[in-house]
Amino acid sequence: MLTHHRESLALAAVAVRRSGNERVRTMARRVAAQQLPEFTEINSWLAAWTPTAVATGTAAVTTDLWSQLKPLKSRDFDLRFLDLMIDAHQRAIGLSRREMMNGANPAVLTMAEAIIAAQGQQVADLQRMKATP
Numbered sequence: 001m002l003t004h005h006r007e008s009l010a011l012a013a014v015a016v017r018r019s020g021n022e023r024v025r026t027m028a029r030r031v032a033a034q035q036l037p038e039f040t041e042i043n044s045w046l047a048a049w050t051p052t053a054v055a056t057g058t059a060a061v062t063t064d065l066w067s068q069l070k071p072l073k074s075r076d077f078d079l080r081f082l083d084l085m086i087d088a089h090q091r092a093i094g095l096s097r098r099e100m101m102n103g104a105n106p107a108v109l110t111m112a113e114a115i116i117a118a119q120g121q122q123v124a125d126l127q128r129m130k131a132t133p
Contacts, residue, residue, distance in 0.1 A: 001099075001115075002046070004092045005039040007065070008032075008085065014069060015081045023129060024078045027122075031085065034118050038111060045108070082130045089119040089126070 008031055015028035065084060072080050096112035096119075103109050 001092065001095055002039065002042050004088055004095065005035045005042065008035050008088045008092075009039060011065065011081065011084055011088065014066075015078075015085075018069075019078055019081065020074055021078050024081065027085075027125065027129065028081075031122065034122075038115070041111065079130060082126050086123055086126045086130075089123045092119050093123070 012028040012032040012035075016025050016032075019025050019028070068080055068084070069077060093116055096115040099108060099112040100116070103112065
């Protein structure tokens, strides 16, 4: 889940800087606002459970993702960002559902439930944004 959050935070930062669409920038800020506290909390759990596993920073967009975004402009950039964020959210929802079925830690289960709700709503919002210019 930490990798998902790192990727989503980096994508959101790129969208805030590069998108010309205020709705896309607002959504990117909303994603970051939801996921940064979760990223921080997951890191604190890792520090407590496995100190060597703590992530440093939120990193940058991976080379593969950047190669997909860099040449794009305007609506093409926005659509690719929306597709990438939808995919990232759907993967996080899947991971969270597996955690809900197999997990035992109450704090992790609470976060998994929150991720399913928040990112499920964001996927619906992202899909609507794709459909309307």
